[in-house]
Structures are given as C-alpha cells and as structure tokens.
Amino acid sequence: MLRFAVRRLILLVPILIGLSLLVFIWIRALPGSPAQALLGERATDESIAQVRNQYGLDEPIYEQYWRYLQTVGSGDLGTSIASRRPITEEIQDRFPATVELAISAMLFATLIGIPLGFVAAKRHGGAVDHASLFVSLIGVSIPIFFLALLLKWAFAVELGWLPSVGRQDVLIDAEHPTNFYVLDGIITGNWNAAWDAIKHLILPAIALGSIPLAIIARITRASVLDVQNEDYVRTARAKGISSSAVDRRHVLRNAMLPISTIVGLQVGLLLSGAILTETVFAFPGIGTWLQMAIVNRDYPVIQGGVLFVAIIVVLVNLLVDISYGFLNPRIRLAGR
Amino acid sequence: MGKGLKVLLAAVAVALTVTAVTLAATTRTGATSDTLVFGTASEPTSLDGAVVSDGESLRVIDQITEGLVGLKNGTTVIVPKLATSWRASNGGKVWSFKLRKGVRFQDGTPFNAKAVCANFNRWYNFTGAFASDSTSYYYYTVFGGYKKPAKGLTNTPLYRSCKAVGDSTAVITLRRPNSAFLGALSLTAFGMQSPAAMAKYGANKGTLSKDGVFTPGGQYGVPGGFAVGTGPFKLESWKIGDKLVIVRNDSYWGKKAILRRVIFRAIPDNAARLQALQTGEIQGYDLVEPQDIPTVQKDSKLKVLDRPAFNVAYVTINQAVKPFDNPLVRQAVAYGLDRAGVVKSFYAGRGTVADEFMPPEVVGYSKTVPKYTYNPEKAKQLLQKAGLTLPVEVEFWYPTDVSRPYMPDPARNFQAFAASLDKSGFKVIPKSAPWRPDYVSRVQSGTAGALNLIGWTGDFGDPDNFIGTFFRTKQGQWGFNNPQLFALLNKALIETNLTKRAALYRQANNMIMKFLPGVPYVHTKPALAFQKNVVGYIPSPVSLEPFSTVRFVG
Numbered sequence: 001m002l003r004f005a006v007r008r009l010i011l012l013v014p015i016l017i018g019l020s021l022l023v024f025i026w027i028r029a030l031p032g033s034p035a036q037a038l039l040g041e042r043a044t045d046e047s048i049a050q051v052r053n054q055y056g057l058d059e060p061i062y063e064q065y066w067r068y069l070q071t072v073g074s075g076d077l078g079t080s081i082a083s084r085r086p087i088t089e090e091i092q093d094r095f096p097a098t099v100e101l102a103i104s105a106m107l108f109a110t111l112i113g114i115p116l117g118f119v120a121a122k123r124h125g126g127a128v129d130h131a132s133l134f135v136s137l138i139g140v141s142i143p144i145f146f147l148a149l150l151l152k153w154a155f156a157v158e159l160g161w162l163p164s165v166g167r168q169d170v171l172i173d174a175e176h177p178t179n180f181y182v183l184d185g186i187i188t189g190n191w192n193a194a195w196d197a198i199k200h201l202i203l204p205a206i207a208l209g210s211i212p213l214a215i216i217a218r219i220t221r222a223s224v225l226d227v228q229n230e231d232y233v234r235t236a237r238a239k240g241i242s243s244s245a246v247d248r249r250h251v252l253r254n255a256m257l258p259i260s261t262i263v264g265l266q267v268g269l270l271l272s273g274a275i276l277t278e279t280v281f282a283f284p285g286i287g288t289w290l291q292m293a294i295v296n297r298d299y300p301v302i303q304g305g306v307l308f309v310a311i312i313v314v315l316v317n318l319l320v321d322i323s324y325g326f327l328n329p330r331i332r333l334a335g336r
Numbered sequence: 337m338g339k340g341l342k343v344l345l346a347a348v349a350v351a352l353t354v355t356a357v358t359l360a361a362t363t364r365t366g367a368t369s370d371t372l373v374f375g376t377a378s379e380p381t382s383l384d385g386a387v388v389s390d391g392e393s394l395r396v397i398d399q400i401t402e403g404l405v406g407l408k409n410g411t412t413v414i415v416p417k418l419a420t421s422w423r424a425s426n427g428g429k430v431w432s433f434k435l436r437k438g439v440r441f442q443d444g445t446p447f448n449a450k451a452v453c454a455n456f457n458r459w460y461n462f463t464g465a466f467a468s469d470s471t472s473y474y475y476y477t478v479f480g481g482y483k484k485p486a487k488g489l490t491n492t493p494l495y496r497s498c499k500a501v502g503d504s505t506a507v508i509t510l511r512r513p514n515s516a517f518l519g520a521l522s523l524t525a526f527g528m529q530s531p532a533a534m535a536k537y538g539a540n541k542g543t544l545s546k547d548g549v550f551t552p553g554g555q556y557g558v559p560g561g562f563a564v565g566t567g568p569f570k571l572e573s574w575k576i577g578d579k580l581v582i583v584r585n586d587s588y589w590g591k592k593a594i595l596r597r598v599i600f601r602a603i604p605d606n607a608a609r610l611q612a613l614q615t616g617e618i619q620g621y622d623l624v625e626p627q628d629i630p631t632v633q634k635d636s637k638l639k640v641l642d643r644p645a646f647n648v649a650y651v652t653i654n655q656a657v658k659p660f661d662n663p664l665v666r667q668a669v670a671y672g673l674d675r676a677g678v679v680k681s682f683y684a685g686r687g688t689v690a691d692e693f694m695p696p697e698v699v700g701y702s703k704t705v706p707k708y709t710y711n712p713e714k715a716k717q718l719l720q721k722a723g724l725t726l727p728v729e730v731e732f733w734y735p736t737d738v739s740r741p742y743m744p745d746p747a748r749n750f751q752a753f754a755a756s757l758d759k760s761g762f763k764v765i766p767k768s769a770p771w772r773p774d775y776v777s778r779v780q781s782g783t784a785g786a787l788n789l790i791g792w793t794g795d796f797g798d799p800d801n802f803i804g805t806f807f808r809t810k811q812g813q814w815g816f817n818n819p820q821l822f823a824l825l826n827k828a829l830i831e832t833n834l835t836k837r838a839a840l841y842r843q844a845n846n847m848i849m850k851f852l853p854g855v856p857y858v859h860t861k862p863a864l865a866f867q868k869n870v871v872g873y874i875p876s877p878v879s880l881e882p883f884s885t886v887r888f889v890g
C-alpha cells in the first residue's frame with residue numbers, strides 16, 4: 001500500500017511539470033498583457049516597458065519559465081500583481097471557503113443522491129425510478145451558472161429566505177481562527193455566526209452539488225441493480241437474513257465501490273464548477289479569485305492558482321485510490 | 337427498501353423542511369441605522385494612498401485621510417482642508433501653506449508642518465519598488481519623478497523641498513512653476529498620513545518579489561494592518577474575502593460623520609452587486625451597469641444617483657495623414673459625424689454630446705467654442721472647397737474586445753459614424769484591432785489611420801489633466817506641430833492666479849475646437865445605486881465622495 005502511494009506521488013512530479021508548462025504557455029497566448037491591464041489607457045510605451053521590465057516580462061520565455069520553476073521549487077508560488085500579496089497567503093484566505101463549499105455540495109449530493117439512486121433501483125421500472133431518472137437528467141444537463149442564478153433569484157431575491165452573496169452577514173461580528181466559517185462559529189461558540197455561515201452555503205451548495213447528485217444517483221441505481229442480483233445477495237436472502245440487513249451489509253457495501261470512485265472524480269468537477277458558482281454568489285473562494293485573475297491578466301495568480309488546484313485534484317484522486325483498498329481488499333492485493 | 341434507508345430518507349426530508357421553515361421565518365438582512373454596507377467591485381489593493389491608483393482603494397482611503405486642499409463636495413472647485421490658506425510666490429515655484437491648528441492624526445499624534453514635510457519627502461525619496469508609475473502612479477504623474485531616477489522612467493521631478501516654518505506653515509518649493517499642482521493636492525494619493533504610524537508599521541518597507549511584483553513589507557495599509565490619517569473615519573478592520581470596516585472618528589476636527597460605521601464588501605460580479613442591493617445585503621454600490629439602471633429605477637425601494645461626467649470620447653484626426661492637414665477637411669469630418677445620433681442611440685440616456693475635449697465640470701470650460709452640428713451637405717461642400725474629388729477615402733480605426741465607460745460598444749459607434757461619414761462625401765475604410773495589446777499603442781504612435789475612436793477618463797479636476805495631456809506637447813497621435821497652442825497651454829499650466837488661469841484655458845479650448853485636432857463626441861455620467869432611505873451621498877465628478885455626510889431616513 002505504501003509503495004503504491006509513493007509510486008503515485010512520484011508520478012505526480014512529471015504531471016505537475018507538464019501542467020505548469022501548459023499553463024505558462026497558455027497564459028502567454030492570451031491577448032493582452034498585465035502591463036496594459038495594470039496601466040489601462042494611461043499606458044504609454046515607456047511605462048509599459050518599465051512594467052514589463054519590472055515583472056521580467058521582457059525576458060525570453062524559456063528564461064521566464066525557468067525562473068518560475070525555481071521560485072515554485074522553493075515553495076513560493078509568487079505574488080499577485082493585483083493585490084500585491086503572496087499567493088500562498090491568498091490561498092490560505094480563500095481555499096477554506098472553497099473547501100467548505102465543496103464539502104457542503106458533496107454532502108448535499110451524496111445525502112440525496114445515494115438514497116435516491118437506491119430507492120430507484122429498489123423500485124426499478126416504477127414511478128419513483130422514472131422520477132429519479134428525470135431528476136438526474138435535469139441535474140446533469142442544466143448548466144451550473146443557470147441553476148445558480150435561478151436559485152438565487154427565487155430564494156434570495158424574490159422570497160428573501162436566503163442571502164444572495166458572500167459567506168457571512170457582514171453585520172455579524174465573528175472571529176475566524178480557521179477560516180472555515182461554520183467551524184469557526186462552532187469553535188468560538190458563536191452559534192449565530194455558524195448558522196449564518198450555513199445559510200450562506202445552502203444555495204451555492206445546491207447549485208454546485210446538482211451535477212454530482214445526478215451522477216451519484218445514476219451510478220448508485222445502476223450499481224445496486226447489478227449487486228442485488230448477485231449470487232451472494234440471493235444466498236443471504238435465502239438464509240432468511242432480514243431485508244434491511246442484506247441491503248446494508250451486502251448490497252450497499254458492494255455497490256459503494258463504484259460510487260466512491262465517482263465521488264472522488266467529482267472533486268475536479270467541483271473545483272471547476274466552483275468558479276461559476278462562486279462568481280454568481282460572490283463567494284470569496286478560489287473560484288472567484290481565479291476568475292478575477294483571468295480578467296486582470298494576473299499571471300502569477302493564474303499560474304500559482306491553477307497549479308495549486310491541480311495538485312489538490314491529483315492528491316484527492318490518490319486518496320480515492322487508496323480508499324479503495326479499505327473498501328475492497330482485492331485492489332489492495334493487486335497493488336502489492 | 338431497508339429500514340435504515342427509510343430512516344435516512346425521512347431524516348433528510350425532515351431536515352430540509354425544518355431548514356425551509358426556519359429560513360422562511362428569518363427576515364431579510366437589514367442595515368442598522370448607524371451602519372452602511374457598501375458593495376465594491378473588488379478588494380482594495382492597499383490603504384496607503386501613496387502606492388495605489390485603483391478606485392476601490394482610493395474610495396476607502398479618502399474617508400480616512402485628508403489632503404492639504406480638498407474639493408467642494410460634488411465639484412472640482414478647490415477648497416481649504418488641512419491647509420486653511422495658501423500663497424504662491426517666486427513665479428509659482430514657492431507654495432506656502434497655512435495649516436489648520438489643533439488637528440490630530442487618529443493615532444493621537446499632532447498634525448503639523450513637520451508631518452506635511454514628512455509626507456512630501458517620503459514620496460520624493462521613494463526608491464526601488466516604490467519608484468515606479470505602477471506603484472506610485474499619481475506621484476509620478478503629478479510630480480514627474482523621484483529624487484533618485486527610477487530605472488526605465490523619464491525623471492523630471494517637480495518637487496524640490498519642503499520646509500516647516502513653525503508648527504503651522506509648510507513651504508513647498510518646486511523646481512519649475514506649475515499650477516496643476518495645487519488641484520492635484522486634492523487627490524487621495526496626497527492625503528496626509530501619520531508619520532509616526534508609517535514608521536511604526538513599516539510603510540516604507542516594500543520589496544520586489546522574485547517574480548518582480550511590488551509587495552508591501554510592513555503592516556501599513558495591508559489587510560489586517562493599519563492606516564492612519566486625520567479624516568472623519570478611522571480604520572477598524574480589514575479581512576480579505578470578508579469585509580473592511582471603518583468607524584466614525586469621534587475626535588475629528590470638523591463636522592463629525594453621522595454614520596457610526598461603514599462596511600465595504602467586495603462583490604466582483606455586477607449582477608451579484610445589483611441583487612445584493614435588492615435583497616438589502618448592501619445599501620449602495622458604484623458603477624451600475626447601464627443595462628441595470630432601469631431595474632433599479634423600477635424598484636420602489638431603490639434609487640439611482642448620477643455622477644457628473646468626467647470623461648470624453650473623441651475621434652482622433654491624424655494630421656500626418658494627407659489631406660487631413662487641411663483644416664477644411666477636418667471641418668468636413670466634424671460636420672460629417674452624427675454625434676447626436678450616436679449619443680442618443682448607444683448611451684441609454686447616460687451621455688451628453690461633447691463640444692470640447694474636457695467635461696463642463698472642469699475649470700476653463702468654454703461656452704463659446706465653435707460647434708459642428710451634423711450636416712452632410714456642408715461636409716461635402718467643404719471637401720470640394722478643399723479641391724478634393726468625392727468620395728474621399730479615409731482609413732477609420734476602432735478597437736475590439738473592449739468596453740470603456742465613455743465607449744460601451746465601440747463597434748456600434750464606429751458603424752454609425754462610418755455611415756454618417758459615407759453620406760458626407762467620405763468613403764470609410766474600416767480597420768480594427770484588439771484594445772490590448774495593439775490598439776492603444778497604435779493610436780498613440782499615430783499608426784491607427786487618419787481617424788480613430790478613443791477617449792479619456794480624468795485623473796483629477798484640472799484642465800491640464802485633459803487638454804494639457806493631449807495638446808501641450810507634440811504627439812504622434814495627432815501628427816501636428818502647433819507652437820502657438822503648445823505655448824498657450826504651457827503658459828496656462830504655470831499661471832498661479834486661478835481666474836487668469838481659467839481664462840487661458842477657455843482661450844485654449846476655443847483655439848483647439850477651431851483647429852480641430854479631433855472631434856469630441858460624448859461625456860458619459862456613471863451611475864451609483866442606493867436604497868431609497870440612504871441620503872446625503874454626494875456624487876463627485878472625480879469620485880471623491882465622503883461617507884461622512886451620509887445618513888438613513890425613515
């Protein structure tokens with residue numbers, strides 16, 4: 001198991017180098033430059049030249065890339081041109097917001113998706129099954145930003161039940177020792193702040209969780225349908241074990257394997273979806289940060305941010321792979 | 337179905353119902369009557385006025401610090417602020433400021449002539465990462481350079497020295513006469529900051545990071561840090577991604593702020609800002625998109641405030657391209673552009689037709705410039721008078737991938753102008769380039785055809801910032817050499833008597849619109865939106881808008 005994990009970690013190095021090169025070239029292929037983005041129409045040739053010189057943008061591209069690799073290698077992701085703050089600091093401020101949102105979205109997706117898929121499978125071909133297929137079809141096909149706008153319009157603007165922007169009401173005085181606002185509220189015993197942070201998470205989590213929910217429901221349904229016809233399930237039933245015990249011990253446990261794969265794969269989707277969801281709800285996470293960086297041509301942020309997100313996705317996938325081992329001993333053996 | 341799952345499903349259903357019911361019972365977020373929440377387009381960059389040029393930083397700093405002079409609310413008229421009076425001598429090179437007595441910075445240290453000199457000397461002595469027009473943009477623009485020349489920048493410093501005469505007189509000596517200097521001192525960038533606080537929190541610590549970005553090194557002006565001025569509000573806290581809070585300065589020397597607190601909350605998405613205003617999560621925001629204005633106007637709880645225009649969009653006429661060196665041909669262009677039509681069709685009621693290169697709010701605006709109302713027949717006659725065969729071919733450039741406040745949709749402006757010129761004896765050859773990186777540099781270097789679309793938003797309320805920037809020196813964009821105009825604008829720049837100075841600029845505006853280096857066509861007014869119960873916010877053409885006069889009614 002350890003060897004498996006180490007091998008996967010070593011594989012990470014070429015993946016990240018390739019990715020950093022790709023992002024580096026892609027950003028430089030975008031029209032416009034940070035020099036002009038910084039100076040706007042006030043830009044004169046002289047001031048652009050000075051900014052280019054200051055930011056090292058007048059060096060040959062391979063030298064810029066080499067310099068970039070050296071900086072990243074030393075654990076420094078660079079400094080944002082727009083905010084003038086180290087990117088690692090910005091990530092510390094913003095990543096907890098995205099994690100909180102992603103966890104909420106995933107909770108929403110699994111808590112609704114797995115039971116929905118399970119019920120659909122048990123009522124295979126019935127009205128519940130058709131309804132769940134219909135719901136998951138809508139979930140998959142509706143664009144996240146559209147759903148986000150719709151939810152916001154209905155529940156925040158028209159009904160006024162939920163807040164429309166941000167992570168917490170600015171009139172609430174709260175301390176943020178961890179930057180996970182719900183957790184912060186609980187740790188500091190400020191229940192009002194925790195509840196307010198949860199309220200701010202509901203709509204973005206539903207919007208962001210809609211696609212994973214649909215996928216999870218479908219995979220659960222298919223997986224349960226497969227498993228419940230297996231010999232060992234029939235044997236268990238024949239032995240007279242109660243229906244709920246069979247479902248719990250044999251059907252769901254075995255059906256969980258493909259489901260956990262899907263849950264792991266959704267992390268990448270959640271992070272990309274977060275850009276849209278966070279923008280709509282002005283949720284100050286990695287998504288809004290990257291979106292603003294692209295608008296401002298903030299090269300260091302785009303480079304550092306994308307690299308960071310990539311590392312997270314790869315690490316989560318690694319964790320998913322490792323978790324298989326616990327769910328399914330067969331994989332653990334194959335890994336030896 | 338398994339019993340356990342039934343329980344789980346039931347639990348989820350109950351949880352959702354409880355949540356919905358609880359939420360339905362909670363009311364919308366509302367402001368308390370002593371706290372205003374203002375939605376901003378981004379987080380500030382820094383709260384040290386000397387090292388920023390972005391509007392969101394300046395908006396907050398302007399509440400915390402004050403300059404020697406200020407502007408009368410809602411205008412560009414210079415009024416006393418931390419200086420009660422001033423006098424220029426030695427032909428406009430020596431400026432003596434009498435300072436307001438008994439003023440203290442928010443950290444309790446006294447504001448006096450020494451503090452004034454400390455601020456001026458700090459700017460002048462900027463080195464390294466600070467001495468760059470991307471860091472200290474306004475200082476470089478107004479004062480032309482630093483004590484030690486910055487790498488790659490032209491260095492022509494205007495400032496020579498500052499001398500404290502007693503506690504309440506500061507004498508500033510310039511290297512050459514300049515009168516735009518006084519108006520420029522009203523800029524937020526030149527607000528007086530506490531020298532003690534700047535030293536204590538390391539305001540002058542700053543480095544270039546490995547990838548060349550200026551990074552503040554101390555705790556001054558940064559999130560979670562400090563910023564200390566003399567203004568009606570003081571900084572309470574700033575946390576990125578959450579909020580920036582300023583509170584009333586109860587020992588302010590002047591009329592105290594009515595609100596106890598103002599909270600700035602960054603909401604980068606335009607639509608999200610509007611919705612946050614509709615839900616009451618914010619009570620006001622700036623830079624309302626033109627398409628959102630009707631929504632705000634229709635909402636009985638909201639209102640739109642107009643900010644006076646402080647920009648100009650114009651058509652450049654490049655005289656280096658023949659036959660546009662002929663005044664008759666330039667007049668034909670002016671008569672051939674349907675400016676009123678463009679302003680009416682594409683500016684959603686936010687624009688007024690421009691008759692000169694600066695907005696009416698700026699001192700020196702002339703009411704007697706020649707006007708050129710759209711007249712295709714007259715344009716044709718002028719071209720024929722110039723001895724040309726119709727139609728006259730003209731290369732006309734416009735930018736793509738850009739929307740500016742003065743030019744929301746350049747392509748539509750271009751199409752309308754091209755159509756009206758085609759009716760006026762010209763044959764337009766359309767050319768375009770992306771705003772970045774090509775268009776602006778082409779326009780500036782004079783390689784964007786004979787005609788092109790461009791504009792300008794003023795930095796500060798001085799006529800030199802408009803027509804001086806454009807026409808005081810020979811520039812590739814215009815392709816002309818008019819020593820008489822250059823001399824007049826340089827004379828106006830150094831005139832210290834404000835009445836005489838205004839007259840010189842009026843004369844210059846008349847001369848310019850007769851000479852026609854280009855054709856200005858629109859000034860646009862940006863919009864702010866507020867809850868209806870917020871009163872006392874006074875929009876300013878240069879966006880210097882105090883929150884100290886703001887209050888809630890009802």
